Amino acid sequence: MSIQSRNPFSLLTHLAGDEAQLDIFSADSCIESWLATERALAIAQGEHAVISADDAAAIAAAARIDNIDRDSLWETSKNVGYPILGLVRQISGALPDGPNGRVHYGATTQDIMDTGLALQLARSLAALDWQLGELGDALAVQVEAHAGTVMPGRTHAQQAVPTTFGATLGTLLGQFTRHRERLQQAVPRIAVISLFGAGGTSAALGAKSADVRTRVADLLGLHDTDIPWHVDRDGIAEYGWLCATVAATCAKLARNIVDLSRTEIGEVFEPYNSHRGASSTMPQKVNPISSEAIIGLSQTAGALLSSLSRIQEAGHERSAGEWQIEWQVIPQLGVLAGSALSEALVIVTGMRVDADRMRANLDLDGGLVMAEAQMIQLAEALGRERAHDLLYTAATRARTSHRVLADTLREVAAEAGVAELLPAQLVTADDYLGEAKDIAASAVRGWHSGAAVDEDLPSIPQLARI
Structure with a gap:
């Protein structure tokens, strides 16, 4: 049995794992992304006469996943420490003399x-954006439906002032709107080609290195760059932060649902x-399982995020261990974020709101x-200070005597000799x-005016047409 078929069992992934992100970060998708890069490199080098056009065509035809023995690839990778040497040798092994010496050139x-x-992160961001679009819509x-649904606003977990459920949800919608903007802004910093050779100088790639790099980026639909990022991992860290913060906003929704x-x-x-x-034992229970899953997903994402500060510490022109952190953490963060969004959509589309209970809870402690x-x-x-003192005394009396605030306020006002200043009608929650x-x-308007990430990307296996 190969090690690939013996990944640790994750109950959370089985219960709430997002299929799109799991596919994007699967082993075969990873191999396909490397093969697509090798094909694009050969094609670009052929177009710029770095290698012959015939050799380029032969390499592009051979660099296909059907030619890759996965078990052999991973076994070789364990010995080398990295997978590309074994991948290149398998591609070369499918070629005749001549083109077999031009694979991975420079x-x-x-x-x-x-x-x-x-390539994977570009598709991960597009998938997250699509989920954000569904969730935001x-x-x-719900925000529109409950714009006028009056409920207690709570601060420090206690009733504070009246608000509406629509306003409460609107603040969440504002966060998701900003997350969509962040994803859109991050794509040019994250979906970026890397093709600068061993020490980041492109020396082995020759005089046409910049032209080849630009063409490879174009073939793969990535952004070009003139600056190597082998050890500059801020873009990768940004991706991780985006995943964690999206999951955290989902967790804010989830924690409110658990509490409410x-x-x-x-x-x-x-x-x-x-x-x-x-x-399994209490027949009356209806546990908030989607909210619980989201909280677990978000907490895990937050814990993983802390490791990404270390990847930015890599020294000189290549890391010595920091890179390996990404291999474990980045795919998990993508899956965690996608899974949190999936469960949040389940909640939002099917939430049950008891507006009458919200209204009744306004009077739960005597109208405090x-x-x-x-x-x-x-x-x-x-004046504000004297009014504050008056209400503080009235509120304390209402709380300790289990009475209604309006009644204790009239008593306190009379004792203070200002009863005549009380209005005939005290303000109500609706006022x-x-x-x-x-x-x-405003939250709804802001959501509908936002732009989306370009989601019209071919899947990584579809890049086989390159």
């Missing part, structure tokens, strides 16, 4: 692996079908959630929403 292992990685529908679905709150719940989130509103209402006559509805509307 390139180095990291050129092929980094360019292959850039679904979230925008608590029995004592009961305002928002995950989708329901028979036995979804069921317990209206303390700031009533303070502001009195401040015009009393004290501020810009909540506008926030929801």
Whole structure:
């Protein structure tokens, strides 16, 4: 049994793993990305007379995954420490004398692996963007639907002031809008060719090195660069940060759902079908399983992200161990982000909102959630500080005596000799929403005006046409 078929079992991946990212970072996709790079290199060198056109065509025909013995490739890689020497020898082994000596001409292992990685990351970003598009569209529908659904706003886990569920969701939609912008801005920094030879000078690639590099980038749909990045891994670290921060925003949604679905709150719940989130022993349980998965995915992504600061420390013209961190961490981060987005979409498209419970919870502790509103209402006559003191005393009395704030406020005002300054009608939650509805509307407008990453990319196996 090959080591490739004995990857550690991950229950989280089996329950919530994103298929698109798993495909992008699969072993065969990785090999295909290296082969596509070798084909493009040969074609570009043939066009610029670095090698003959016939040799280039022969190499492009031979550099196909059907010619690669995977088990032999990985066995050779274990001995060499890297996979490209074995890959090149298998390609060369499928060629006659002549072109077999022109494979990988002037390139180095990291050129092929980094360019292959850039192909994978470009597709990973496009897939994440597509998921963000689906999630944002679904979230925008919920924001609009609940723009006026009044609920308690909470700070430090306690009721603070009234807001709307649409405004709360709107802040999340704003984050996803910015994530989409970040992905779009990051593509030119991440989907970049690497073709500079052993020491980053392109010496072995010859006088046509820049022309060849530009053509390879064009053939592969990557961005060109004049500066080597063998040990400059800020772009790779940026990709990892994007994955982790997207997952973290999904986790913010998830944590709110977990909290709001608590029995004592009961305002928002995950989708329901028979036995979804069921317990093996407690028949009444409906656990927030998508939210729990997202939190686990996000926490894992955050832990992995910390390792990417180390990859940027690589010295001189080639790393000595820092590069290997990426091999383990980058594919996992892509899968974690895609998986978090998938589960977030499940929540958003099927969430169950109890607007009546939200309204009832405003009165849960005697209307203390209206303390700031009533303070502001009195401040015009009393000044802010005196009004604050009055409401503080009234709120404390309401809390300790389990009474209604409006009643204790009238008592405290009478004791302070300012009862006549109380308005006949104290402000209500519906009167004290501020810009909540506008926030929801603005979030939806911002989402629909945003641009997307170019998602019209051929899959890595489809690059075989090169």
